[in-house]
Amino acid sequence: MSTWRKSSFRSLLQETNTFVACVELVNSRGVIAERGGARVLKLARELSQYPQIHALCITDNAGGNAMLSGDTLGTDLISRGQEVVIHLSCKDWNRNGLQSQAWKLASEGFNNVLALSGDYPVSGYKGQSSAVFDIDSVGLLKMISEMNAGLKVSVGQSKKNQVLKRTRFFSGAVVNNHKRYEREVMPQYFKLRKKIENGASFIINQIGYDARKQDELLKYMNYSGLHVPVLYNVYVLSLAAARFFHADNIPGVTVTDDLLALAEKQADSADKGKAFFLEFAAKQCAIAKGLGFRGVYLGGHLKASDYKKVLEIADQFGEDDWKDFAKEICFSQTDEFYFFEPDLTTQLSSTEVNREYLHSKHLKATQVSKQSIPLSYKINRTIHDLAFKKGTAGFSLGKKISQAIERKNKGTQKILHGLEQAVKIAAFDCQDCGDCSLPDIAYLCPESQCAKNQRNGPCGGTKQGKCEVGEKECIWSLAYDRLKAYDEEEQMLDGPVVFRDGALKGTSAWINTFLGRDHHGKDKK
Ligand code: SF4
Known part of the structure; x- marks a missing residue:
């Protein structure tokens, strides 16, 4: 030993x-x-x-x-x-x-x-x-x-x-930064901030084979004042692994058609592409170092000596070789969203914010763009602002009514809870958790519409905008689109961390909100 x-x-x-x-x-x-x-x-x-x-x-x-x-x-x-x-x-x-x-x-x-x-x-x-x-x-x-x-x-x-x-x-x-659409990438970046604010002292990113997106992650963190060490995830490919990732088996991990074609070509050699795949991983280690990542997180089905070999090959490269490797390992997805404009010289990321994205933010904040947002969302926002927002006359009235109902017998409470359920089941497929997150997620219910009940931002599980479980759109991607029409998407995860209180299940969420028993009334950050 x-x-x-x-x-x-x-x-x-x-x-x-x-x-x-x-x-x-x-x-x-x-x-x-x-x-x-x-x-x-x-x-x-x-x-x-x-x-x-x-x-x-x-x-x-x-x-x-x-x-x-x-x-x-x-x-x-x-x-x-x-x-x-x-x-x-x-x-x-x-x-x-x-x-x-x-x-x-x-x-x-x-x-x-x-x-x-x-x-x-x-x-x-x-x-x-x-x-x-x-x-x-x-x-x-x-x-x-x-x-x-x-x-x-x-x-x-x-x-x-x-x-x-x-x-x-x-x-x-x-x-999970290697996502395809804006409505996936941006919520991942917002959640990254929330993770760091709540104690993440180091970050490991999801597997990806696009040096520009890798570069963008560090530049985005710098732009957003997020200063924690980041490790670059290097999964050492084989033909089997490339095929597995290409078939979208791991949400957020993409092997593009071009990368698969390269893997297939290399796997045709006598060593089944082994030397190529080890060097390919070593090149990613060099890119990680060149870009300013604090290290690498290596994965794959390898022997111990192969991991050592990857690091040894990486050590033998010249100081600036990584710049050429970055041009080589840049397998982006069709129409992939980037937060920053490309740097045309390096083929990596610049620090200029994506012009089309900025333009869309301006457009989205206009009345015209709101036409694409469901009417039910607009109605729910209005009701919330009138009746459920603290400090409004509607909230004071709701509080008084809730206090009065609490003093009444259980029968009255049951009837009113039944009425609330009738409305919310029809409108939101409510599951009666009693600790309502509808206002946090643009009136989408995490209990019924999110397989993982994610209340503090999306998991990493979207595939091309869709939830990894079933075929539905991710609620957080939908929420992003809805909030963006009101220029509020950047604040979507700004609230305190949500912990659903299991003790409230089966009780009136409205009364819990008015009487400050749910997460809206509890600790603030
Ligand atoms: S709906 Fe929920 S489980 Fe599905 S991808 Fe979004 S956050 Fe993840």
Whole structure:
């Protein structure tokens, strides 16, 4: 067993200029003694021997399948002095389960976590597993931040308040920036801000093969004052992986026709394109360094020596070679939206905001453009502004009526709740959660219309604007279009983090709003 300890992932990113290299480990199914488990363990142990690899990142039920828990493998690695980043996703645990898992991780010495909403479950024992999504990645980041600050909990029968010992998590998050449409890209950027504001201290982006979009991410963050280290996601392709991504199997990961054709051509060689794919990944590492990413997040189905080889090839390139590689690895999608104009010399991103986008913002703010917005949305906005906005005469009246109803017997409350439901089921397919997010999402219900009940912005799961689950448009893309007609889209995620209160299920959301019991009346940021 190695006796040396690698520098902490946190200190490498926050206190040094080291270009950090991480490798993703996808856990296997079954106990660690299974063949798959033994293979991942062997790979992990070999990687932990390489000083070039700074951290190993362990996925959490990747792809929505049940896998061995990440900390089983992680415990072996941290005992060897290896830095580990544990993925923590919201798909299989509610907030209590996540908190409990976080305490377990903190107690076992895991400090680095990557907070994710997570993939939608696709399988399970005797049928597909139900998705949880009690909170999302933003909620998880906020909860971890409060655990780091010393979480206040009530204990015992007396419900006495106690401040718990601080955890020391170094939390990160993901951004899915390689999207095609404006109504996908911009909400991802807004959510990135929200993740950072709520505790993400490092960012890993989604896999992508477009250097201009990679460049744009860093330039957008700089433009928006978001200064946290970003790791460039380099998935080492093979022909099988290129075909898998080309078939849109992973939301937000695109292999274009051109890139697939290149992969097929290279895979025709005697080594099935292996040398080409390793060099292709090494070129992406060079681009990452050249653009100013703080490191790379390597993934793929490789042997430990192959990961090492990728980093060695990257080290052999000349200082400016990355500029040519960037021109080579720029596989953009048809009509792909970019926030910035291209830089025609480098073929990367300029810092001039997309002129067509700016023009569309101006157009959208005019009355003419509002014609494309559903009438129901306009009516709901008006009703909300008259009756549900704090400080209005309508809100004061609603509060008085709610207080009066509360004093009446349960029968009256039931009748009025029934009336509210009759209206909201017809208009929004309301699920009676009692903690209404309709005003937060341009009058689209996350309970009935979002498979992951995302209340703090979109997950990364859109494919060409559509939700990864089913064939519907993503509610956040629709909300973006609606809000843009009123020039309000940039503020769409500006509110406090939304935590749906499970205790309100089956109660009147209107009364809860007027009496300040729901998230609109609770903590502000
Ligand atoms: S509706 Fe949007 S946010 Fe909700 S699961 Fe689908 S893609 Fe994700």
